[in-house]
Amino acid sequence: MNWLIVITGAMIGAPLRYLTDRTVQSGHDSLFPWGTFTVNVTGCLVLGLLTGAVTAGAASSGVQLFIGTGLCGALTTYSTFSYETLRLAEDGARFYAAANVTASVVAGLGAAFTGATLARAVWG
Template identity: 50%
Template sequence: MTVLLVALGAAVGAPTRYLVDRWLRVRVGAGFPWGTLLVNVAGSFLLGFLVSLPADRSAAALLGTGFCGALTTYSTFSYETLRLPRARALTYVLASVALGVAAAAAGAALAQVTRP
């Protein structure tokens, strides 16, 4: 059952990543990987929130491993970093790491505040 939950979450997360990236490319252009940055930060926030809630194995499998795992992407982040000019690549890496960690912390804080 857990494998099916992971697969279901991934089946939603991967197309979401693709659609967000395409939507942003049309609106702001393809010069900077805004789509990957956005989904990685959003996924970090959601995962920070989820792991700070009381343990629910089904939700963790569906949303954490499945959805967040497919939504966020280290391989695309790495590839896009290599394609950018050096100064922009450094900005992208620093922004991705700083915003991702901050988003995870914010998600965890929100989970603590909303916890009964």
């Protein structure tokens, strides 16, 4: 039955990723993949909040499966991040490739930490 919870979350996360990516990217005239960056950092923030909530007992394992595995699993995308970084490097935009890696890792970890800290403040 857990697989239905994950599928339901993914059914929301996948279109949300696509729509967010297209909306954000259309607002920027840049080689930098702002859409993918946005969904990945947002996903890290949500996962940080969720982890803190689960640790504090404020969220169930079902919520963790729905939001963490399903929604965030479909919302965030390491494969697209990798592909876009490789494409930037191959196209000669090495600065943007390096900036994508650096900014994504730093912002993603920062967002996850912020989410977990926020969760501790609310439910701790």
